[in-house]
Amino acid sequence: MNSHEGRPAGLRERTRRAVQAEIVATAMRLFLEHGFEATTMEQIANDVGISRRSLFRYFGTKEDIVLGDHAEHGLALRAALEARPADESPWEALRAALKSLFESLPYAPEEFIKITTMLHASPSLRARQLEKRQQWAELLMPDIAARLGEATDPMTRLRAHALVACALACSEAATDAWVHSNGTIDMERAYDEAVAAVRG
Template sequence: MNDQQGRPAGLRERTRRAVQAEIVTAAMRLFLEYGFEATNMDQIATEVGMSRRSLFRYFGTKEEIVLGDHAAHGQVLQASLEKRPAHEAPWPALRAALVQLLRSLPYDSEDFLKITAMLHASPALRARRGEKQQRWTELLVPDVAARLGAPEDPRVRLRAHALVASALACSDVALEAWVDSGGAIGVEDAFDEAVAAVRG
């Protein structure tokens, strides 16, 4: 794994990321079993075999544990979008990148449904998730602006921003429909319907 400048991460940083991943996995297991609101940081610390004080060196709150993973997903989404053919139009490129992100997640369909329901049900998580999603928008706009042909033009960047924000909003609506239906409505089908409504 590389750092933000593309250089190989040092041993200390790789170790830290490995511990963070272990904490996230353990916390998600507790959240799914007992619920987000009913799980506290002491329980998470016990689950991973560390003190509460040590846990706080990695995550300050439960929200950070859940949404730190969400922030990393933004980088996966950015990389997926950048791998799409340069001539591909923004909407299909964004759709393909979002589908690739969904398929890369380390959860089975049932667990992911529960996690998504948890994200939507908690007001604190919903508010914080909006902040993280703004970061997703910032990551994706440059690629979409390039697909529109003039990445340095302020008006083109405005259009790119609108396209990305709309695609992410459609993704949210699709996931919410999926959760509300108990998984009966497919996420990809729901996303396509939401996009058709926006573009129609």
């Protein structure tokens, strides 16, 4: 009896994830076709084939649909950072971790450009993105503090916080430059230029 008890829950979870993925794919298509602000939750629900009430069981807001995977990306970024050699410098480790995350994104370059442009065009999306990036910083700080020395020292934590914030800001600046160039500049070079400007 016990061996079968977990199966329905597993099936429900797989079904839920499949529906979530369909909602995200449908919503992103509508957002890119009609604009984020112009697309309503009702339109998304109708295109997916579910009720508006059912849609809200999966996502509370349109912003959640677009940025819902940012939390998972933060965890993936932390895992990539923690996998770096312990004797690697904070800047090198963060660069490698950010590169790993970017390469894992399931978007073609042209899709990523459109999505990023949409994020920047919407004040509500931009605000939520910055909020989630702060959550990324909290995830990354312990590893960077350990690389800097005594992780429990308040000044070490301060330095780790500043370093992580700068690295994420450099990543954002590099992404902006890449998007504005329509993908013609090299993302890694743009990041390195941003870091050099900060460290210089």
